[in-house]
Amino acid sequence: MENRLPRRQVADLCRTLAVSLLCGSWLAGGPLLAALELAGPFQDHGVIQRDLPIKVWGKADAGSKVSVSLGGHTGSAETADDGRWVVALPALPAGGPHELVVSSGDEKIKRTDILMGEVWLCSGQSNMEWPLWKCSNAKAEIAEADYPSIRFLMEPRVAASAPSEKVNGQWTVCTPETAGKASGVAYFFAKEQWKKHKVPIGMIVPSVGGSRIEPWISREGFLADPALAGIIEELKLKENDPKKYNQQFTEKYNAWLEKNFAGDPKKAEEAKQWAAPDFDDTLWQKIEVPESVESQGYASDGVFWLRKQLQIPPSWLGKDLKLHLGRIDDVDETFFNGQKVGETSFKTTASPWSDARDYVIPGKMVTSQDVVIAVRVSDFSGAGGMFQKDKKPLVLQVADGSSLPIPLEGRWQFRFENEIPDGTLPTPPTTVLNASTFFNGMISPFVGYGLRGFLWYQGESNAGDPEQYKKLFPALIQDWRKLWGGGDLPFFFVQLAAYEPGRIRVIDPNANSSWATLREAQASALSLPAVEMVTAIDVGDAFDIHPADKASLGERMSLAADRIVHKQDVVSSGPRFISAEKDGKEIRVRFANSEGLKVAGTEAVGFTVAGKDGKFYLAEARIDGDTIIVSSPSVADPVTIRYAWSNDPGSANLRNKQDLPAEPFRFSF
Numbered sequence: 001m002e003n004r005l006p007r008r009q010v011a012d013l014c015r016t017l018a019v020s021l022l023c024g025s026w027l028a029g030g031p032l033l034a035a036l037e038l039a040g041p042f043q044d045h046g047v048i049q050r051d052l053p054i055k056v057w058g059k060a061d062a063g064s065k066v067s068v069s070l071g072g073h074t075g076s077a078e079t080a081d082d083g084r085w086v087v088a089l090p091a092l093p094a095g096g097p098h099e100l101v102v103s104s105g106d107e108k109i110k111r112t113d114i115l116m117g118e119v120w121l122c123s124g125q126s127n128m129e130w131p132l133w134k135c136s137n138a139k140a141e142i143a144e145a146d147y148p149s150i151r152f153l154m155e156p157r158v159a160a161s162a163p164s165e166k167v168n169g170q171w172t173v174c175t176p177e178t179a180g181k182a183s184g185v186a187y188f189f190a191k192e193q194w195k196k197h198k199v200p201i202g203m204i205v206p207s208v209g210g211s212r213i214e215p216w217i218s219r220e221g222f223l224a225d226p227a228l229a230g231i232i233e234e235l236k237l238k239e240n241d242p243k244k245y246n247q248q249f250t251e252k253y254n255a256w257l258e259k260n261f262a263g264d265p266k267k268a269e270e271a272k273q274w275a276a277p278d279f280d281d282t283l284w285q286k287i288e289v290p291e292s293v294e295s296q297g298y299a300s301d302g303v304f305w306l307r308k309q310l311q312i313p314p315s316w317l318g319k320d321l322k323l324h325l326g327r328i329d330d331v332d333e334t335f336f337n338g339q340k341v342g343e344t345s346f347k348t349t350a351s352p353w354s355d356a357r358d359y360v361i362p363g364k365m366v367t368s369q370d371v372v373i374a375v376r377v378s379d380f381s382g383a384g385g386m387f388q389k390d391k392k393p394l395v396l397q398v399a400d401g402s403s404l405p406i407p408l409e410g411r412w413q414f415r416f417e418n419e420i421p422d423g424t425l426p427t428p429p430t431t432v433l434n435a436s437t438f439f440n441g442m443i444s445p446f447v448g449y450g451l452r453g454f455l456w457y458q459g460e461s462n463a464g465d466p467e468q469y470k471k472l473f474p475a476l477i478q479d480w481r482k483l484w485g486g487g488d489l490p491f492f493f494v495q496l497a498a499y500e501p502g503r504i505r506v507i508d509p510n511a512n513s514s515w516a517t518l519r520e521a522q523a524s525a526l527s528l529p530a531v532e533m534v535t536a537i538d539v540g541d542a543f544d545i546h547p548a549d550k551a552s553l554g555e556r557m558s559l560a561a562d563r564i565v566h567k568q569d570v571v572s573s574g575p576r577f578i579s580a581e582k583d584g585k586e587i588r589v590r591f592a593n594s595e596g597l598k599v600a601g602t603e604a605v606g607f608t609v610a611g612k613d614g615k616f617y618l619a620e621a622r623i624d625g626d627t628i629i630v631s632s633p634s635v636a637d638p639v640t641i642r643y644a645w646s647n648d649p650g651s652a653n654l655r656n657k658q659d660l661p662a663e664p665f666r667f668s669f
Helices: 007-018 138-143 184-197 219-223 229-240 242-260 265-271 437-446 466-483 514-527 551-564
Strands: 002-005 047-049 054-059 065-070 073-078 084-089 095-104 107-124 147-155 171-174 201-206 285-289 300-311 321-329 331-336 339-344 356-361 370-379 385-387 395-398 410-421 453-457 491-494 531-534 576-583 586-592 607-610 616-618 620-624 627-631 640-643 665-668
Touching: 047 201, 054 065, 054 095, 065 084, 073 084, 107 147, 107 184, 107 437, 147 184, 184 201, 184 453, 184 551, 201 437, 219 229, 219 466, 229 242, 265 410, 285 300, 285 385, 321 331, 321 339, 321 370, 331 356, 339 356, 370 385, 453 466, 453 551, 466 491, 466 514, 491 514, 491 551, 514 531, 514 665, 531 551, 576 665, 586 640, 607 627
Parallel strands: 002 073, 047 107, 107 201, 107 453, 147 201, 453 491, 491 531
Antiparallel strands: 054 084, 065 073, 065 095, 095 107, 147 171, 285 410, 300 370, 300 410, 321 356, 321 385, 321 395, 331 339, 331 370, 576 586, 586 627, 607 616, 607 640, 620 627, 640 665
16 A cells, blocks of 8 residues: 655655754765765664654655555655655554665665664663663673574764754674674663563663753753743844854853852952962872862862872973863962963863863963962852863873873862852853753754653753752653644653762761752652653662663663553652651651561661751651651751751662562652
8 A cells, every 4th residue: 555645745754854954964974965865863773663653854856756665565745845745654564674675766765774662762861771781790691692583772972053854874683793892771671562462562762861851851851941931032143143142151150150169259359379389388288180179088068179299201391281170170270480370161162170170381381390280160059170081090291192191090189269168159150051952963963853751861960950940840741742633742851869979878867968859959850741750769879870770770760661651560769758647756657658668777867857947857757657757856846857868868778579679759738
């Protein structure tokens, strides 16, 4: 049976599939100027979504007829005036392999080994990107990863200023030779789904380490929400009048610095001398580099200085030098013998904490063998300090590489200029430089390609601004669903894991926690239909932002798919707060998914309560059926209760019958 679409409908479908501008060839691996082109997602070894009408699209000479055949069905269409074509085919059941054949006149494109199955788009930052070879038990997992019905498309990092249609990754069959490079979370999810349902699985993984959520939302997604539309207006200003935009941003940034980083004026004046080569820093504290200051006992944000004295060879005098300081969290000003040689801040990048510091020292500054490197660091949240970037050592070297570099790792002198209690600073202003850029370069090329749903693991880079995330996260979900044709495509995400580098797991019930409030912002998206959250506080690593246990997370996401997609009667999350009732000094808490409520250990850990004074105390908790009763001898009239409310709540131990962890929450009467 032939399915033919009129030219006007072809043009309409093309517009929704293309999203916007054409920024590259659709033809995966084919010649750029071919008359007949096939959209990039349609490749050898690919997976196409089963049980949904199929749209196949591409380009050809204007006015030509294009025919498409797949799985015994054939359809055709005429190209629109701009050369675009879309052919609609009926849904196909799970199975294969099939051949996809596209022809126009004497031209023909053939794709082989195509499976019909479940296709998921998996995105986020480094924890979604994290490869299987870096996960727990990786060697054994990779050795048994012989799953020819699982396919991965790992999309390389591409940032674009306008929506692209070019796919840069390749569909790859899951084998022990290829699995190690696949996303760990995506692999474990796909493995569980394949074992349970024996349906081919296709995992499309466009993710970027260190990325915030803003780059993953389309411009239309921002404009659809009046509370977020200003981001695009700022971006337009930056594109159309960068001088005015930079001036306005610099004013905002300096105002934020003045308000939050002014500190003691006398100390700030004194600190102006700390870059000088003859300044006496012998009474300063000593600290190891590369490492966070928090891991060495300084639980504060603010402004601090790092100084290191060294001696260079006489042959280096008068030559250009290169200073590689890895990455510095968050922003820095760097001095060489008292003269400023580099700066990385929000004035130049949206994520300064992840950028490498490679500064050039002109030869005219290199006049003495005695050298002092001084770095003024502004730390806004989390772990501050100097760290390796891509495992490259910190060094000073001759720019032309004619001599061996001098290592800079080891002991540095350290002193605070302005010490601020950890977690109390508001989020600094950031540039809109990267709004929509990863959507344009990495999501847009797949719009229109049939999906079963989305997996999302991101949030660490937005932890400083949870209130904004409450707006951005649902905006992203609704944006992507709309682009894929509306409806409630399933969306499963991982809540931030436990993480607080260098800290011993001791609960300070009154500590500020940017990660706890970000987890709360993430959880607010559960108000949307067909959304499920995977809690990860029990599998986190306090010392590593990339927990190695990706298997638990993939398996929990698989449970969500079993419940929401496959309509199975399973529990896909741990105890989830419903309500709290107060009876004197005791609070009774009720949860969803609370059958078989239990603790991992001898007593419940992780609850805190506060009275009207707002001061929190560790609380005792006991299980009573499917509820838990919480109290503290220090709080006679509790008004607020919190659970797992810290950056690293890994010791919180409430679980349900399915051994899934209770989700963090707070509630006030």
